[in-house]
Amino acid sequence: MLAVLFVVGTLCPLNFAxxxxxxxxxxxxxxxxxxxxxxxxxxxxNCTTYGDKKAEVLYQILKTDQNQTASFTVxxxxxxxxxxxxxxxxxxxxxSYSVWYKIGDETSSNLTNSTIPVTNFSQxxxxxxxxxxxMVVITVILAVAMVVLLAxxxxxxxxxx
Amino acid sequence: MASGGLACLMFTLVxxxxxxxxxxxxxxxxxxxxxxxxxxxxxxxAVSGKDDIFAAAWIAIFTGFAFFLxxxxxxxxxxxxxxxxxxxxxxxxxxIFIFECASAITAATNRxxxxxxxxxxKKQMLQYYTDDSSKGNQITDTWNRVMQxxxxxxxxxxxxxxxxxxxxxxxxxxxFSWPPNCCEKLSNSEVKDPISCRDGGITLxxxxxxxxxxWVLSHYTWAVNWYGFAVLMLVFFMLLxxxxxxxxxx
Numbered sequence: 205m206l207a208v209l210f211v212v213g214t215l216c217p218l219n220f221a222x223x224x225x226x227x228x229x230x231x232x233x234x235x236x237x238x239x240x241x242x243x244x245x246x247x248x249x250n251c252t253t254y255g256d257k258k259a260e261v262l263y264q265i266l267k268t269d270q271n272q273t274a275s276f277t278v279x280x281x282x283x284x285x286x287x288x289x290x291x292x293x294x295x296x297x298x299x300s301y302s303v304w305y306k307i308g309d310e311t312s313s314n315l316t317n318s319t320i321p322v323t324n325f326s327q328x329x330x331x332x333x334x335x336x337x338x339m340v341v342i343t344v345i346l347a348v349a350m351v352v353l354l355a356x357x358x359x360x361x362x363x364x365x
Numbered sequence: 366m367a368s369g370g371l372a373c374l375m376f377t378l379v380x381x382x383x384x385x386x387x388x389x390x391x392x393x394x395x396x397x398x399x400x401x402x403x404x405x406x407x408x409x410x411a412v413s414g415k416d417d418i419f420a421a422a423w424i425a426i427f428t429g430f431a432f433f434l435x436x437x438x439x440x441x442x443x444x445x446x447x448x449x450x451x452x453x454x455x456x457x458x459x460x461i462f463i464f465e466c467a468s469a470i471t472a473a474t475n476r477x478x479x480x481x482x483x484x485x486x487k488k489q490m491l492q493y494y495t496d497d498s499s500k501g502n503q504i505t506d507t508w509n510r511v512m513q514x515x516x517x518x519x520x521x522x523x524x525x526x527x528x529x530x531x532x533x534x535x536x537x538x539x540x541f542s543w544p545p546n547c548c549e550k551l552s553n554s555e556v557k558d559p560i561s562c563r564d565g566g567i568t569l570x571x572x573x574x575x576x577x578x579x580w581v582l583s584h585y586t587w588a589v590n591w592y593g594f595a596v597l598m599l600v601f602f603m604l605l606x607x608x609x610x611x612x613x614x615x
Contacts, residue, residue, distance in 0.1 A: 228564075236565030240542050241527050245564060287560045325491035325529045330413075333481035339473035342594055346466040349601045353459055356608045360455065364612050 223249060223312040225305045228289045235288060241320040243293035249305060249312075251281040259307045261292055266300040266316065278307070297322040371446075374610050378443045381603040386436035388596045393429030395588045396422045404581045405510065408503035410479055413489055417475035418582060421589050424468035431461045432600065443610065451611045458604055462597065469593040476586040483575040487520035491531040494544065501532070508574070509546045517574035518547035523565065525573075543569070 227238035228245045238245040249259060261274045279286035295301060298321030305312040399422035410416040435457050442450035479485060493504035512518060519525035526534070526543040533544055541548075541563050548562035548569050561568040 234567055236523055236569060236571060237527070243542070285560070287564055288566065289564065291563065320527055322530050323528060325488050325531060328484050328488040328491075328529070330485035330488045332478050333484070334477070336473070336477050336481070338590070339470070339477055342473050342590055343470050346470060346594070346597060349597065350463060350466055353462060353601065353604055356605065357455060357459055360452070360608055360611055 223254075223305055223307060223310045225249075225303065225312040225315045227315070227317065233288050238289070239317060239320055240293075241297040241322045242295050243291050244295070244301070244303065244317060244319070245289045245291055246303065246305075246315075247289050248286075249278050249307060251279060254278045254307055255280045257307055259305055261290065261303060262306055263292065263295075263301050263303040265296070266302055295319050371610075371613055374606070374613065375443050375446070378603070378606055378610055379440050381599070381606065382436040382439045382443070385596070385600055385603055386433050386440075388599060389429045389432030389436065391429075392592060392596050393426055393433065395592055396425035396429055399585045399588050400426065402585075406507065406578060406581050408507040409486060409489065409578060410475075410582070412493060412500045412504055413479070413485060415475055415478050415485075417471050418479070418586050418589070421468040421472035421475070422585070424464055424471075425589050425593055428461050428465040428468060429596075432458075432465070432596070435461060439607070443607075446614055448611060448614045451607065451614065455604060455607055455611065458600065458607075462600060462604070465593055465597055469590040469597065472586045472589040472593075476582060476590075480575075480579040480582050483520045483573070483579075486575055486578055487525055487529075490520055491525070491529050491533075494531065495533045495536050509544075511574050511577065512544070512546040512570065513550065515574060515577045516549075516570045517572050517577060518543055518570045519573055520575040521573040522571060523547055523569060 224247070226247050228235050228247050230237055233247075235245060246261065249257075255278055257278050259276055259278050261276070262271055263274075264271045274292060276290055292303065297319050300316065300318040303315045303317070400419060402419070407416065407419060410418060435454065438450075439454045439458070442454045489504060490508060493501045494508055495501065495505055523543045526547075534542075542565075545556050545562065549557040551557050556562050556568075558566070558568045560566075
């Protein structure tokens, strides 16, 4: 059995190892978000297998033919200053993209995701949200107080000795 | 009313006037604290044209001091047992009372416009941060200071800079998704870890600044409206007593 496994192992060289592509996870990777309005934050390929190798990111807007490419070098596992992921930027907002890695002869599966659609700030409704209870209470009580004092003053000035 | 009763009323009035004089001096001091704006957030209310919290504080400075002087006059009028002086005192106190009511109501109302929710502050930030106008300069300076001092970003969080377009993104399309002041900086004003800042890592301030801004403006408002209201209630009952005293005087 062991002999069979060894033979099978020699027939499976390392460049058949899966090249993964995924977005960083805000919860486990300590980033705010992996999806921006003009960028994706992609997890680097495994540094043990692909460290210091030249890699390409191929991406296209979904349902179009226009492929675009960006290249980078996969950081070494010992590089503590490296970013947690590759920032694929200069994308259009609110658009679905298909993204994949290519290192040498290996190609990863497709990652499909959409950038965040951007809202114009002039659409924010900055009008009065609601009157607070404090404002209503103060206004009512003080209005009543003013009326009582005015009535008292008028009484004093015109009707008392 | 028997002379004993009148004397008792007079002493009560004198005591209340002393108390009101002290309380209104404190109102004067608290209103000065608001106007001085130690947290330096005036720009946020001024740029939106809704700076009536500070206008109300200015009124409270004058009414607080006017109440103080008139209460001293009231002590004199009560001790002199003069009808004419008491009438003058009542009329002047009533006029000041109206102005102080206006101050308290204005402060409470204006606060609702400014910080009822984060929309106004957020829209103003997105529109004016890094804008080249004088409003833009004021907002930029204010937000840069707040973000670094309070360690916050955006109104509700850094996501504001991603979800909405802004003058900052239009002016600096190739820079970070959020202003550099949203990240920890070194003492020489450089971003401590540009990669972590760019990626939204640990050096990015993740809480929103609106909570701090709302806290400050609410405390300014409450200093003017609730303390002003307390002084007004004291003065109200004191004036009712003064009217009774006036009626009892010959």
